[in-house]
Amino acid sequence: xxxxxxxxxxxxxxxxxxxxxxxxxYDYVEVDILKGESRTADFLKRNPNGRVPCLEAEPGKxxxxxxxxxxxxxxxxxxxxxxKWQRAQxxxxxxxxxxxxxxxxxxxxxWLRHTELDSHKQAMLEAKQELGRAAxxxxxxxxxxxxxxxxxxxxxxDIALYAYTHVAHQGGFDLGAYPQVxxxxxxxxxxxxxxxxxxxxx
Amino acid sequence: xxxxxxxxxxxxxxxxxxxxxxxxxYDYVEVDILKGESRTADFLKRNPNGRVPCLEAEPGKxxxxxxxxxxxxxxxxxxxxxxKWQRAQxxxxxxxxxxxxxxxxxxxxxWLRHTELDSHKQAMLEAKQELGRAAxxxxxxxxxxxxxxxxxxxxxxDIALYAYTHVAHQGGFDLGAYPQVxxxxxxxxxxxxxxxxxxxxx
Numbered sequence: 199x200x201x202x203x204x205x206x207x208x209x210x211x212x213x214x215x216x217x218x219x220x221x222x223x224y225d226y227v228e229v230d231i232l233k234g235e236s237r238t239a240d241f242l243k244r245n246p247n248g249r250v251p252c253l254e255a256e257p258g259k260x261x262x263x264x265x266x267x268x269x270x271x272x273x274x275x276x277x278x279x280x281x282k283w284q285r286a287q288x289x290x291x292x293x294x295x296x297x298x299x300x301x302x303x304x305x306x307x308x309w310l311r312h313t314e315l316d317s318h319k320q321a322m323l324e325a326k327q328e329l330g331r332a333a334x335x336x337x338x339x340x341x342x343x344x345x346x347x348x349x350x351x352x353x354x355x356d357i358a359l360y361a362y363t364h365v366a367h368q369g370g371f372d373l374g375a376y377p378q379v380x381x382x383x384x385x386x387x388x389x390x391x392x393x394x395x396x397x398x399x400x
Numbered sequence: 401x402x403x404x405x406x407x408x409x410x411x412x413x414x415x416x417x418x419x420x421x422x423x424x425x426y427d428y429v430e431v432d433i434l435k436g437e438s439r440t441a442d443f444l445k446r447n448p449n450g451r452v453p454c455l456e457a458e459p460g461k462x463x464x465x466x467x468x469x470x471x472x473x474x475x476x477x478x479x480x481x482x483x484k485w486q487r488a489q490x491x492x493x494x495x496x497x498x499x500x501x502x503x504x505x506x507x508x509x510x511w512l513r514h515t516e517l518d519s520h521k522q523a524m525l526e527a528k529q530e531l532g533r534a535a536x537x538x539x540x541x542x543x544x545x546x547x548x549x550x551x552x553x554x555x556x557x558d559i560a561l562y563a564y565t566h567v568a569h570q571g572g573f574d575l576g577a578y579p580q581v582x583x584x585x586x587x588x589x590x591x592x593x594x595x596x597x598x599x600x601x602x
Contacts, residue, residue, distance in 0.1 A: 246541045263495035269488065270484070292495075293466075
């Protein structure tokens with residue numbers, strides 16, 4: 199398998215973390231999104247949506263969308279439950295992550311790290327940060343009664359949510375206000391085979 | 401089963417359409433999101449993220465996120481393939497829908513139907529419309545070589561993408577520029593058991 203990825207991407211880190219925990223070897227191809235390398239004609243043949251990560255599962259067979267890749271790789275492992283209701287919960291939290299969490303936590307982080315903010319973008323940043331705090335609040339509420347997000351065990355739902363939550367401070371978020379989230383981050387870090395998101399934690 | 405929903409919601413329509421095609425009976429509870437009914441303390445016990453649709457699969461067992469609900473209901477039906485690679489493709493397109501499509505096509509539609517636009521919001525609308533046209537372009541490219549989104553058959557991935565694509569004109573999009581998308585919309589409408597999104601097509 200080959201992973202097209204950008205090392206500072208939390209969405210890519212999800213895949214690298216699961217691969218490590220599965221003991222799965224793969225080729226790694228760095229795609230510098232800041233240089234437009236995910237929008238070249240060659241790359242668009244792999245993922246017409248022009249985004250990383252993108253998994254080449256077999257030569258010429260490409261899969262995009264980090265959370266779809268997680269589910270594909272985790273099938274038949276303990277990281278994706280067989281129980282129908284637990285699987286539904288995993289997907290619920292993964293769609294929550296992509297709709298309510300990632301656009302409002304990862305995007306502020308990206309803007310603060312890689313772009314100049316004019317007054318219009320500063321207003322958009324603050325609007326996103328408000329929605330990001332709401333998403334962290336939903337997680338805090340859930341974690342006040344549960345150790346993990348689905349089925350009371352560590353799954354790909356936790357991996358999906360961990361990726362950008364653990365670097366939320368880089369997007370201007372204060373995790374001090376979310377003690378349950380902080381305790382859960384620690385539980386995730388303590389899982390066997392955990393690896394850090396090197397670039398982000400350097 | 402009971403569905404908490406808002407009749408003008410495309411995300412809710414996804415569930416109503418699949419329920420009809422499965423021949424599944426359910427109770428329907430209208431939640432008027434314009435009156436804040438999805439943010440009451442009572443509703444937040446059902447979905448702490450304060451959104452519809454929300455499925456009460458059994459008394460007291462709630463599932464949120466339209467695409468997670470689709471996968472849960474479609475399990476063991478022809479609308480969700482068993483093949484591992486085809487399932488991965490279904491999820492890829494569903495995550496595409498929630499990340500790249502819905503926020504840029506459904507949100508402009510909602511703003512144009514239900515809100516007043518100041519100059520700041522007008523600029524945001526136009527930025528979203530540009531991203532929405534990019535998402536429609538990705539669909540057009542895929543549909544130039546495939547009849548449906550996953551496994552060459554109609555699945556929940558098509559239902560997820562149909563919901564807001566077929567009312568994209570209400571968000572300011574001209575589908576005349578996407579003939580493959582238009583032909584696919586027709587194929588979806590011709591599926592057995594298809595029902596319209598009543599409020600939107602009135």
